[in-house]
Amino acid sequence: MWLNGHEIVERMAARAGLEVTALANGFAATTDPRLLQDLADQVQAGTLRVFFERWMSRLPLPLHDADRDRGYWWQLSMRQIEISRTLVIDDPRRVRTLFEQLLRDNLDLGRPEHLEVIFARRITRRTPGVFATRLLNRADQVTLNLSFLHSRIKIYLKEDRALRIETVVNNPADLGCPRGLDHLAELLAKGRAANARLMDAVRAGQGAGVLASPVIERTARPTLTEEGRRAPALRFGDPRVQALAGCLAVMLFAVTGITNKSLRAWMTGLLGTAYSMNQAGYDLARLRLNGLIEKIPHANTYRLTGDGQVFAVVYSRVHDRVLHPLMATRHDPLAAPPEVRHALKVIERHIDSTVATAHLGRVA
Structure with missing residues (x-):
């Protein structure tokens, strides 16, 4: 069974008379954000069971009503759950620049000590899996993937209008949840918390550029x-x-x-x-x-x-x-990029010329 949660919520919004603007499998705008969130929160394990039972009543099955009366029936478990957060940018003209800076400043987030914080799960030397940051560059989309056991969390641009954070859980045990559908609400909460912690890490890094904070x-x-x-x-x-x-x-x-x-x-x-x-x-x-x-x-x-x-x-x-590479250029010429080294030499030459003209002597 496969379900698109955004499609379910979009149809619920239509029945409720709520106007929404779709953004692929997401929402770009709505007239009532609080009501839209309430509709999204109504998509729980019971919603999936109703959908499942409706189709089980129509499809030919190896199990019949007599089997069900004896207690033999299907039990739903979670194989893959995707929990997303979509942040729509007010000015789409700047979203590409913002995203490129975000990628450049957060390429180390895939380290075990960082993933331990994002997923709130203990990582030891015995923890299986490869923990790394992967940058996938396709013609239409660039995605930053952080792998964690069988699951991952990713950041990408949605149609150049929104920043999308998405936790993809391929094994609920990765986040400490059983596979049974009864635990969907618990898994959703942990996935949303992982999305929030990733945004906290990214926000701290992006906000670091403003020294007037x-x-x-x-x-x-x-x-x-x-x-x-x-x-x-x-x-x-x-x-x-x-x-x-x-x-x-x-x-x-x-x-x-x-x-x-x-x-x-x-x-x-x-x-x-x-x-x-x-x-x-x-x-x-x-x-x-x-x-x-x-x-x-x-x-x-x-x-x-x-x-x-x-x-x-x-x-x-x-x-x-910034400061350490600039100050180290005198002892380590390769500490700064060539353009910066050239600029520093020009500055130093002008300072030496000014000092010589003033007959002050060179200051070490």
């Missing part, structure tokens, strides 16, 4: 909390702050949470020097006061906030992808 403005200088407590600054470029940003960017913390012990382990590795329990306690406190982490009730564990995601991505990405 209120999060960055707040954390870059000392501020006061709503309770009047002083929140110490987390200054960009400070080695310890950069290491903290690198730690928060470790997506494993989104699953396990952040503790004093786990922070010490990562900070010691990033700093290359000893990092004490007191230092970890102080850094956790200033991260919390700046709203970048929050304490989990009844536990000495912290979770990353949305502002914390932005802080981690901005500080890490700008430092590692």
Whole structure:
């Protein structure tokens, strides 16, 4: 049995007198989004059973009414379920640029530690399967696929008008659900949660390009909390702050949470020097006061906030992808692209000329 959920909802909308604008197997617009969502939520296991029984009454079958009276009948299980989220872009002219930037900045999402967060499933060395990012480029569509066991999650453009996130579950056990149709609602909830977590990761990455973000403005200088407590600054470029940003960017913390012990382990590795329990306690406190982490009730564990995601991505990405390559060109000529190296040489030549004219001598 094969069913297209969008087709079912579109027919339900027609019966309800609701106007919708179709977008392939999706919706581009509607006069009442809330009602459309309510109709979509009505597509549950019972809907599929009614469809199945209606056709079973018409098709020739090896089982007859006498067999059914004795308890022998068909039992439905889920072989493949696709749970999608369609984000329609207001300005289609910019959607292609947005999508290309999204692909470029998220090619590492297929790593096991990232998929562990997106699918909320534990991945160990014994977990079977290949975890990778695959970029499929066809003439009409480019798709970013993230493989997870027998299933996958993908991002692509829908008719150059909408961003489509789609979790394809080929084995419900991949998400911790039994195959029986009775568990459809549970599987749908987990698929939608995976779509949402993927969008959170993508949104943090895309939002990182705006350095004028209120999060960055707040954390870059000392501020006061709503309770009047002083929140110490987390200054960009400070080695310890950069290491903290690198730690928060470790997506494993989104699953396990952040503790004093786990922070010490990562900070010691990033700093290359000893990092004490007191230092970890102080850094956790200033991260919390700046709203970048929050304490989990009844536990000495912290979770990353949305502002914390932005802080981690901005500080890490700008430092590692922009400043470090530019500053390293003097010692490593290949650290930056040829165009950037050429521009830096021109700038350096003009600075040397200006200094020589002013008789200041060269500054090391």
